[in-house]
Amino acid sequence: MTTQLLKNKKLILGVTGGIAAYRAVELLRHLQRGEAQVRVIMTRNATRFVTPLTFSSLTGFPTLVDSFSDPAHWEIDHIEIARWADLLLVAPATANIIGKAAGGICDDLLSTTICACDCPQLFAPAMNTRMYHNPAVQRNLELLRTQGVHLVDPVSGALACGDTGTGKLAEPVAIARAAGWLLSAGMSLKGSRLLINAGPTREPLDPVRYLSNRSSGRLGYALAEAAAVLGAEVTLVSGPTQLAPPIGCRLLQVTTAREMEQVVGGEFDNCDVFIAAAAVTDWMPLYSASKLKKGERVPDLKLEAAPDILARMGARKQQQLLIGFALETDDGESEARRKMESKQLDLICLNHPDQGLEGDEIRLNLMTPDGTSEELSGHKEAVAWSLLQKLASMLQARFAASQNTD
Numbered sequence: 001m002t003t004q005l006l007k008n009k010k011l012i013l014g015v016t017g018g019i020a021a022y023r024a025v026e027l028l029r030h031l032q033r034g035e036a037q038v039r040v041i042m043t044r045n046a047t048r049f050v051t052p053l054t055f056s057s058l059t060g061f062p063t064l065v066d067s068f069s070d071p072a073h074w075e076i077d078h079i080e081i082a083r084w085a086d087l088l089l090v091a092p093a094t095a096n097i098i099g100k101a102a103g104g105i106c107d108d109l110l111s112t113t114i115c116a117c118d119c120p121q122l123f124a125p126a127m128n129t130r131m132y133h134n135p136a137v138q139r140n141l142e143l144l145r146t147q148g149v150h151l152v153d154p155v156s157g158a159l160a161c162g163d164t165g166t167g168k169l170a171e172p173v174a175i176a177r178a179a180g181w182l183l184s185a186g187m188s189l190k191g192s193r194l195l196i197n198a199g200p201t202r203e204p205l206d207p208v209r210y211l212s213n214r215s216s217g218r219l220g221y222a223l224a225e226a227a228a229v230l231g232a233e234v235t236l237v238s239g240p241t242q243l244a245p246p247i248g249c250r251l252l253q254v255t256t257a258r259e260m261e262q263v264v265g266g267e268f269d270n271c272d273v274f275i276a277a278a279a280v281t282d283w284m285p286l287y288s289a290s291k292l293k294k295g296e297r298v299p300d301l302k303l304e305a306a307p308d309i310l311a312r313m314g315a316r317k318q319q320q321l322l323i324g325f326a327l328e329t330d331d332g333e334s335e336a337r338r339k340m341e342s343k344q345l346d347l348i349c350l351n352h353p354d355q356g357l358e359g360d361e362i363r364l365n366l367m368t369p370d371g372t373s374e375e376l377s378g379h380k381e382a383v384a385w386s387l388l389q390k391l392a393s394m395l396q397a398r399f400a401a402s403q404n405t406d
Protein backbone atom coordinates (compact mmCIF):
# COMPACT_ATOMS: atom_id res chain seq x y z
CA MET A 1 0.00 0.00 0.00
CA THR A 2 1.68 3.20 -1.14
CA THR A 3 0.18 6.42 0.04
CA GLN A 4 -1.86 8.61 -2.30
CA LEU A 5 -1.18 11.62 -0.15
CA LEU A 6 2.34 12.33 -1.43
CA LYS A 7 1.46 13.42 -4.94
CA ASN A 8 3.54 16.45 -6.09
CA LYS A 9 4.86 17.03 -2.58
CA LYS A 10 8.52 18.07 -2.20
CA LEU A 11 10.56 15.97 0.17
CA ILE A 12 14.15 16.04 1.35
CA LEU A 13 15.27 12.51 2.21
CA GLY A 14 18.19 12.66 4.63
CA VAL A 15 20.15 9.42 4.81
CA THR A 16 22.61 8.83 7.66
CA GLY A 17 25.34 6.31 8.38
CA GLY A 18 23.57 3.29 9.81
CA ILE A 19 23.33 -0.25 8.56
CA ALA A 20 19.70 0.42 7.48
CA ALA A 21 20.91 3.04 4.94
CA TYR A 22 20.26 0.51 2.16
CA ARG A 23 16.56 0.54 3.08
CA ALA A 24 16.44 4.25 2.25
CA VAL A 25 16.58 3.14 -1.40
CA GLU A 26 13.36 1.16 -0.92
CA LEU A 27 11.85 4.14 0.93
CA LEU A 28 12.75 6.43 -1.97
CA ARG A 29 10.94 4.08 -4.36
CA HIS A 30 7.78 4.15 -2.21
CA LEU A 31 7.90 7.96 -2.11
CA GLN A 32 8.33 8.07 -5.86
CA ARG A 33 5.48 5.63 -6.39
CA GLY A 34 3.36 8.14 -4.48
CA GLU A 35 4.56 10.72 -7.05
CA ALA A 36 6.51 12.81 -4.54
CA GLN A 37 9.47 14.88 -5.73
CA VAL A 38 12.50 13.79 -3.71
CA ARG A 39 16.01 15.25 -3.26
CA VAL A 40 18.51 13.27 -1.23
CA ILE A 41 21.09 14.54 1.25
CA MET A 42 23.52 11.97 2.64
CA THR A 43 25.94 12.31 5.51
CA ARG A 44 29.54 11.51 4.68
CA ASN A 45 29.22 8.35 6.83
CA ALA A 46 26.10 7.23 4.96
CA THR A 47 28.15 7.12 1.75
CA ARG A 48 30.17 4.29 3.34
CA PHE A 49 27.03 2.14 3.25
CA VAL A 50 25.31 3.17 -0.02
CA THR A 51 26.74 5.27 -2.83
CA PRO A 52 25.33 8.73 -3.68
CA LEU A 53 25.17 7.49 -7.28
CA THR A 54 22.36 5.06 -6.32
CA PHE A 55 20.14 7.93 -5.18
CA SER A 56 21.22 10.28 -8.01
CA SER A 57 20.33 7.61 -10.57
CA LEU A 58 16.90 7.06 -9.03
CA THR A 59 15.99 10.73 -8.46
CA GLY A 60 17.66 12.20 -11.55
CA PHE A 61 19.21 14.88 -9.30
CA PRO A 62 22.66 15.09 -7.74
CA THR A 63 22.79 13.63 -4.24
CA LEU A 64 24.04 16.34 -1.88
CA VAL A 65 26.74 15.40 0.61
CA ASP A 66 29.18 18.24 1.04
CA SER A 67 28.35 21.70 2.42
CA PHE A 68 31.36 23.30 0.85
CA SER A 69 31.25 22.10 -2.74
CA ASP A 70 30.22 24.68 -5.35
CA PRO A 71 26.49 24.25 -6.02
CA ALA A 72 25.37 23.73 -9.62
CA HIS A 73 23.97 27.26 -9.73
CA TRP A 74 25.01 29.70 -7.07
CA GLU A 75 22.73 29.45 -4.08
CA ILE A 76 23.72 28.05 -0.75
CA ASP A 77 22.56 24.43 -0.81
CA HIS A 78 21.15 24.05 2.68
CA ILE A 79 19.14 27.29 2.45
CA GLU A 80 17.85 26.69 -1.06
CA ILE A 81 16.72 23.14 -0.36
CA ALA A 82 15.23 24.09 3.02
CA ARG A 83 13.08 26.75 1.29
CA TRP A 84 12.02 24.26 -1.38
CA ALA A 85 10.88 21.39 0.87
CA ASP A 86 7.39 20.55 2.15
CA LEU A 87 8.80 17.87 4.44
CA LEU A 88 12.21 16.83 5.73
CA LEU A 89 12.40 13.09 6.27
CA VAL A 90 15.49 11.56 7.92
CA ALA A 91 15.61 7.79 7.46
CA PRO A 92 17.45 6.00 8.80
CA ALA A 93 18.29 8.47 11.57
CA THR A 94 21.41 7.51 13.51
CA ALA A 95 21.86 8.19 17.22
CA ASN A 96 24.39 10.76 16.07
CA ILE A 97 22.05 12.83 13.86
CA ILE A 98 19.32 12.62 16.50
CA GLY A 99 21.75 14.07 19.06
CA LYS A 100 22.88 16.77 16.65
CA ALA A 101 19.34 17.76 15.66
CA ALA A 102 18.22 17.81 19.31
CA GLY A 103 21.18 20.01 20.23
CA GLY A 104 21.07 22.34 17.23
CA ILE A 105 24.50 21.27 16.01
CA CYS A 106 25.24 22.11 12.36
CA ASP A 107 28.51 20.53 11.29
CA ASP A 108 27.62 19.00 7.94
CA LEU A 109 25.12 19.57 5.14
CA LEU A 110 22.32 17.41 6.57
CA SER A 111 22.48 18.75 10.15
CA THR A 112 22.69 22.32 8.82
CA THR A 113 19.68 21.73 6.56
CA ILE A 114 17.71 20.26 9.49
CA CYS A 115 18.41 23.49 11.38
CA ALA A 116 17.40 25.65 8.40
CA CYS A 117 14.12 23.84 7.62
CA ASP A 118 10.89 25.28 8.97
CA CYS A 119 8.73 22.63 7.25
CA PRO A 120 7.51 19.56 9.21
CA GLN A 121 10.25 17.07 10.04
CA LEU A 122 9.94 13.31 10.37
CA PHE A 123 12.74 11.13 11.72
CA ALA A 124 12.86 7.32 11.56
CA PRO A 125 15.51 6.21 14.06
CA ALA A 126 17.40 2.95 13.53
CA MET A 127 20.20 1.59 15.64
CA ASN A 128 21.34 -1.24 17.86
CA THR A 129 18.91 -1.82 20.72
CA ARG A 130 21.52 -0.94 23.37
CA MET A 131 22.12 2.38 21.66
CA TYR A 132 18.37 2.97 21.34
CA HIS A 133 17.81 2.42 25.06
CA ASN A 134 20.77 4.61 26.03
CA PRO A 135 19.38 7.39 28.27
CA ALA A 136 21.13 10.09 26.23
CA VAL A 137 19.49 8.84 23.02
CA GLN A 138 16.08 8.61 24.72
CA ARG A 139 16.50 12.12 26.09
CA ASN A 140 17.45 13.41 22.62
CA LEU A 141 14.38 11.73 21.09
CA GLU A 142 12.19 13.36 23.74
CA LEU A 143 13.84 16.72 22.97
CA LEU A 144 13.07 16.24 19.29
CA ARG A 145 9.42 15.48 20.13
CA THR A 146 9.14 18.62 22.22
CA GLN A 147 10.69 20.57 19.34
CA GLY A 148 7.78 19.38 17.17
CA VAL A 149 9.69 16.74 15.22
CA HIS A 150 7.56 13.68 14.36
CA LEU A 151 9.02 10.23 14.86
CA VAL A 152 8.39 6.89 13.23
CA ASP A 153 9.49 4.67 16.09
CA PRO A 154 11.79 1.76 15.35
CA VAL A 155 10.37 -1.73 15.65
CA SER A 156 11.49 -4.79 17.51
CA GLY A 157 13.22 -7.65 15.73
CA ALA A 158 16.51 -9.34 14.90
CA LEU A 159 19.16 -6.65 14.35
CA ALA A 160 22.13 -6.72 11.97
CA CYS A 161 24.58 -7.09 14.87
CA GLY A 162 22.91 -10.31 16.05
CA ASP A 163 21.05 -8.71 18.98
CA THR A 164 17.26 -8.81 19.18
CA GLY A 165 15.22 -5.87 20.44
CA THR A 166 13.83 -2.47 19.53
CA GLY A 167 15.95 -0.48 17.12
CA LYS A 168 15.13 -1.85 13.69
CA LEU A 169 14.07 0.72 11.08
CA ALA A 170 10.27 0.75 10.63
CA GLU A 171 9.13 -0.70 7.30
CA PRO A 172 9.90 1.76 4.46
CA VAL A 173 6.29 1.56 3.24
CA ALA A 174 5.07 2.58 6.70
CA ILE A 175 7.53 5.49 6.78
CA ALA A 176 6.28 6.62 3.35
CA ARG A 177 2.69 6.46 4.62
CA ALA A 178 3.61 8.47 7.72
CA ALA A 179 5.15 11.11 5.44
CA GLY A 180 1.89 11.21 3.49
CA TRP A 181 -0.22 11.67 6.64
CA LEU A 182 1.98 14.53 7.81
CA LEU A 183 1.95 16.29 4.47
CA SER A 184 -1.78 16.27 3.96
CA ALA A 185 -2.92 19.03 6.28
CA GLY A 186 -1.94 21.03 9.28
CA MET A 187 -4.14 18.97 11.58
CA SER A 188 -3.15 17.76 15.04
CA LEU A 189 -4.76 15.19 17.30
CA LYS A 190 -2.25 15.76 20.10
CA GLY A 191 -3.73 15.07 23.51
CA SER A 192 -6.58 12.85 22.22
CA ARG A 193 -6.86 9.22 23.23
CA LEU A 194 -8.36 7.12 20.47
CA LEU A 195 -9.66 3.60 20.82
CA ILE A 196 -10.21 1.94 17.44
CA ASN A 197 -11.33 -1.56 16.65
CA ALA A 198 -10.72 -3.10 13.23
CA GLY A 199 -10.83 -6.27 11.18
CA PRO A 200 -13.21 -9.22 11.33
CA THR A 201 -13.85 -11.51 14.24
CA ARG A 202 -13.51 -15.25 13.92
CA GLU A 203 -16.04 -17.47 15.67
CA PRO A 204 -15.00 -21.11 16.08
CA LEU A 205 -17.43 -23.83 15.04
CA ASP A 206 -15.21 -26.66 16.15
CA PRO A 207 -11.43 -27.01 16.70
CA VAL A 208 -10.66 -26.53 12.97
CA ARG A 209 -13.47 -24.41 11.49
CA TYR A 210 -14.75 -20.90 12.03
CA LEU A 211 -17.30 -18.32 10.80
CA SER A 212 -15.93 -14.95 9.78
CA ASN A 213 -16.40 -12.18 7.19
CA ARG A 214 -14.47 -10.44 4.42
CA SER A 215 -13.35 -7.35 6.36
CA SER A 216 -9.67 -6.62 5.63
CA GLY A 217 -9.18 -4.17 8.53
CA ARG A 218 -7.44 -1.70 6.23
CA LEU A 219 -9.56 1.35 6.94
CA GLY A 220 -9.28 0.87 10.72
CA TYR A 221 -5.51 0.33 10.47
CA ALA A 222 -5.13 3.44 8.28
CA LEU A 223 -7.19 5.48 10.77
CA ALA A 224 -5.08 4.21 13.67
CA GLU A 225 -1.75 4.91 11.99
CA ALA A 226 -2.72 8.34 10.70
CA ALA A 227 -4.09 9.37 14.10
CA ALA A 228 -0.88 8.22 15.81
CA VAL A 229 1.29 10.16 13.36
CA LEU A 230 -0.89 13.21 14.05
CA GLY A 231 -0.09 12.96 17.75
CA ALA A 232 -3.01 10.97 19.20
CA GLU A 233 -2.48 8.18 21.70
CA VAL A 234 -3.97 5.22 19.83
CA THR A 235 -5.05 1.80 21.03
CA LEU A 236 -6.05 -0.51 18.20
CA VAL A 237 -8.01 -3.65 19.05
CA SER A 238 -7.79 -5.87 16.03
CA GLY A 239 -9.35 -9.10 14.91
CA PRO A 240 -7.28 -11.42 12.68
CA THR A 241 -5.91 -9.58 9.60
CA GLN A 242 -3.05 -9.91 7.14
CA LEU A 243 -1.82 -6.37 7.92
CA ALA A 244 1.46 -5.24 9.47
CA PRO A 245 1.06 -3.53 12.86
CA PRO A 246 0.44 0.18 12.27
CA ILE A 247 3.27 2.38 13.47
CA GLY A 248 2.98 4.31 16.70
CA CYS A 249 -0.09 2.43 18.02
CA ARG A 250 -0.68 0.07 20.92
CA LEU A 251 -1.98 -3.04 19.18
CA LEU A 252 -4.14 -5.53 21.09
CA GLN A 253 -4.99 -8.62 19.09
CA VAL A 254 -8.13 -10.65 19.61
CA THR A 255 -9.96 -13.36 17.71
CA THR A 256 -13.60 -13.62 18.74
CA ALA A 257 -16.40 -11.09 19.32
CA ARG A 258 -16.42 -11.92 23.04
CA GLU A 259 -12.68 -11.25 23.30
CA MET A 260 -13.11 -8.01 21.38
CA GLU A 261 -15.89 -6.93 23.69
CA GLN A 262 -13.77 -7.69 26.75
CA VAL A 263 -10.72 -5.81 25.51
CA VAL A 264 -12.65 -2.82 24.12
CA GLY A 265 -14.70 -2.69 27.35
CA GLY A 266 -11.49 -2.65 29.42
CA GLU A 267 -10.08 0.29 27.43
CA PHE A 268 -13.23 2.32 26.89
CA ASP A 269 -13.21 4.44 30.07
CA ASN A 270 -9.74 5.73 29.20
CA CYS A 271 -10.52 6.99 25.72
CA ASP A 272 -11.85 10.27 24.32
CA VAL A 273 -12.97 8.76 21.03
CA PHE A 274 -14.07 5.25 20.11
CA ILE A 275 -14.07 4.42 16.40
CA ALA A 276 -15.81 1.11 15.84
CA ALA A 277 -14.42 0.11 12.45
CA ALA A 278 -14.37 -3.65 13.15
CA ALA A 279 -16.78 -5.99 11.38
CA VAL A 280 -17.84 -7.84 14.50
CA THR A 281 -19.94 -10.89 13.89
CA ASP A 282 -23.67 -10.69 14.59
CA TRP A 283 -24.09 -14.37 15.36
CA MET A 284 -21.84 -16.91 16.98
CA PRO A 285 -22.16 -20.66 16.41
CA LEU A 286 -22.46 -22.96 19.37
CA TYR A 287 -19.01 -24.48 19.72
CA SER A 288 -18.42 -28.20 19.33
CA ALA A 289 -15.34 -29.38 21.24
CA SER A 290 -14.90 -32.31 18.85
CA LYS A 291 -14.56 -31.86 15.11
CA LEU A 292 -17.92 -32.01 13.34
CA LYS A 293 -17.89 -35.21 11.34
CA LYS A 294 -18.49 -35.29 7.64
CA GLY A 295 -21.19 -37.84 7.02
CA GLU A 296 -24.56 -38.34 5.49
CA ARG A 297 -26.23 -35.83 7.78
CA VAL A 298 -25.42 -32.15 7.26
CA PRO A 299 -25.08 -30.63 10.76
CA ASP A 300 -27.55 -27.93 11.81
CA LEU A 301 -25.64 -24.84 12.85
CA LYS A 302 -27.02 -23.37 16.04
CA LEU A 303 -26.34 -19.66 16.32
CA GLU A 304 -26.63 -17.22 19.19
CA ALA A 305 -26.45 -13.43 19.17
CA ALA A 306 -22.98 -11.97 19.56
CA PRO A 307 -22.40 -9.07 21.96
CA ASP A 308 -23.24 -5.72 20.34
CA ILE A 309 -20.05 -3.92 21.36
CA LEU A 310 -21.02 -0.53 19.98
CA ALA A 311 -24.43 -0.56 21.68
CA ARG A 312 -22.81 -1.53 24.98
CA MET A 313 -20.20 1.26 24.70
CA GLY A 314 -22.99 3.68 23.70
CA ALA A 315 -24.84 2.81 26.91
CA ARG A 316 -21.67 3.40 28.96
CA LYS A 317 -20.58 6.57 27.20
CA GLN A 318 -19.71 9.64 29.25
CA GLN A 319 -17.56 12.28 27.56
CA GLN A 320 -16.50 10.02 24.65
CA LEU A 321 -17.21 10.67 21.00
CA LEU A 322 -18.52 7.52 19.33
CA ILE A 323 -18.10 6.81 15.63
CA GLY A 324 -19.75 3.74 14.17
CA PHE A 325 -20.03 2.08 10.77
CA ALA A 326 -23.00 0.50 9.06
CA LEU A 327 -22.89 -1.71 6.00
CA GLU A 328 -26.31 -2.26 4.53
CA THR A 329 -27.62 -3.72 1.30
CA ASP A 330 -31.17 -2.30 1.76
CA ASP A 331 -32.51 0.98 3.18
CA GLY A 332 -28.96 2.04 4.02
CA GLU A 333 -29.69 5.61 5.13
CA SER A 334 -32.65 4.86 7.37
CA GLU A 335 -30.92 1.81 8.88
CA ALA A 336 -27.80 3.88 9.57
CA ARG A 337 -29.87 6.63 11.24
CA ARG A 338 -31.70 4.07 13.38
CA LYS A 339 -28.37 2.58 14.45
CA MET A 340 -26.90 6.01 15.22
CA GLU A 341 -29.82 6.88 17.49
CA SER A 342 -30.17 3.53 19.25
CA LYS A 343 -26.43 3.32 19.96
CA GLN A 344 -25.96 7.00 20.88
CA LEU A 345 -23.38 7.64 18.16
CA ASP A 346 -21.96 11.05 17.30
CA LEU A 347 -21.25 10.04 13.73
CA ILE A 348 -22.10 7.04 11.58
CA CYS A 349 -20.31 6.04 8.39
CA LEU A 350 -22.59 4.24 5.97
CA ASN A 351 -20.42 1.85 3.98
CA HIS A 352 -21.58 0.80 0.54
CA PRO A 353 -21.16 -2.89 -0.25
CA ASP A 354 -20.56 -2.10 -3.97
CA GLN A 355 -16.98 -1.12 -3.12
CA GLY A 356 -16.39 -4.37 -1.29
CA LEU A 357 -14.71 -4.94 2.04
CA GLU A 358 -11.37 -6.11 0.76
CA GLY A 359 -10.46 -3.62 -1.97
CA ASP A 360 -8.33 -0.44 -1.95
CA GLU A 361 -11.29 1.88 -2.45
CA ILE A 362 -14.22 2.73 -0.23
CA ARG A 363 -17.33 4.94 -0.39
CA LEU A 364 -18.81 6.24 2.85
CA ASN A 365 -21.66 8.55 3.76
CA LEU A 366 -20.88 10.39 6.99
CA MET A 367 -24.12 11.09 8.83
CA THR A 368 -24.54 13.11 12.01
CA PRO A 369 -27.41 13.21 14.54
CA ASP A 370 -28.37 16.74 13.39
CA GLY A 371 -29.17 15.41 9.93
CA THR A 372 -26.06 16.35 7.92
CA SER A 373 -24.66 13.90 5.40
CA GLU A 374 -21.49 14.06 3.31
CA GLU A 375 -19.94 11.52 0.99
CA LEU A 376 -16.30 10.45 1.10
CA SER A 377 -14.94 8.14 -1.55
CA GLY A 378 -11.59 7.03 -2.88
CA HIS A 379 -8.54 5.18 -1.64
CA LYS A 380 -8.95 3.95 1.94
CA GLU A 381 -5.97 6.04 3.11
CA ALA A 382 -7.38 9.24 1.68
CA VAL A 383 -10.81 8.45 3.15
CA ALA A 384 -9.22 7.68 6.54
CA TRP A 385 -7.51 11.06 6.33
CA SER A 386 -10.74 12.93 5.60
CA LEU A 387 -12.54 11.07 8.37
CA LEU A 388 -9.87 12.16 10.85
CA GLN A 389 -10.27 15.72 9.64
CA LYS A 390 -13.96 15.44 10.43
CA LEU A 391 -13.08 14.01 13.85
CA ALA A 392 -10.60 16.86 14.51
CA SER A 393 -13.31 19.43 13.75
CA MET A 394 -15.78 17.58 16.02
CA LEU A 395 -13.21 17.58 18.85
CA GLN A 396 -12.56 21.27 18.27
CA ALA A 397 -16.29 22.06 18.36
CA ARG A 398 -16.66 20.09 21.57
CA PHE A 399 -13.69 21.91 23.09
CA ALA A 400 -15.12 25.30 22.08
CA ALA A 401 -18.52 24.36 23.55
CA SER A 402 -16.89 23.32 26.85
CA GLN A 403 -15.06 26.69 27.02
CA ASN A 404 -18.35 28.53 26.56
CA THR A 405 -20.07 26.64 29.36
CA ASP A 406 -17.14 27.13 31.81
Ligand SMILES: Cc1cc2nc3c(=O)[nH]c(=O)nc-3n(C[C@H](O)[C@H](O)[C@H](O)COP(=O)(O)O)c2cc1C
Pocket (backbone or CB within 6 Å): 015, 016, 017, 018, 019, 020, 043, 044, 045, 046, 093, 094, 095, 096, 097, 126, 127, 128, 131
Ligand atom coordinates in the same frame (compact mmCIF):
# COMPACT_ATOMS: atom_id res chain seq x y z
C1 LIG B 1 28.83 -1.22 10.34
C2 LIG B 1 28.28 -0.07 11.12
C3 LIG B 1 26.92 0.01 11.32
C4 LIG B 1 26.38 1.07 12.05
N1 LIG B 1 25.04 1.13 12.22
C5 LIG B 1 24.50 2.15 12.92
C6 LIG B 1 23.11 2.23 13.10
O1 LIG B 1 22.32 1.40 12.61
N2 LIG B 1 22.61 3.28 13.81
C7 LIG B 1 23.43 4.22 14.37
O2 LIG B 1 22.91 5.13 15.02
N3 LIG B 1 24.76 4.17 14.20
C8 LIG B 1 25.33 3.17 13.50
N4 LIG B 1 26.69 3.12 13.30
C9 LIG B 1 27.51 4.18 13.88
C10 LIG B 1 27.47 5.41 12.99
O3 LIG B 1 27.96 5.09 11.70
C11 LIG B 1 28.30 6.53 13.61
O4 LIG B 1 27.72 6.95 14.82
C12 LIG B 1 28.45 7.69 12.68
O5 LIG B 1 29.19 8.72 13.33
C13 LIG B 1 27.13 8.23 12.20
O6 LIG B 1 27.35 9.33 11.34
P1 LIG B 1 26.17 10.19 10.67
O7 LIG B 1 25.10 10.32 11.68
O8 LIG B 1 26.83 11.49 10.35
O9 LIG B 1 25.80 9.46 9.44
C14 LIG B 1 27.24 2.07 12.58
C15 LIG B 1 28.61 1.99 12.35
C16 LIG B 1 29.13 0.94 11.63
C17 LIG B 1 30.61 0.88 11.40
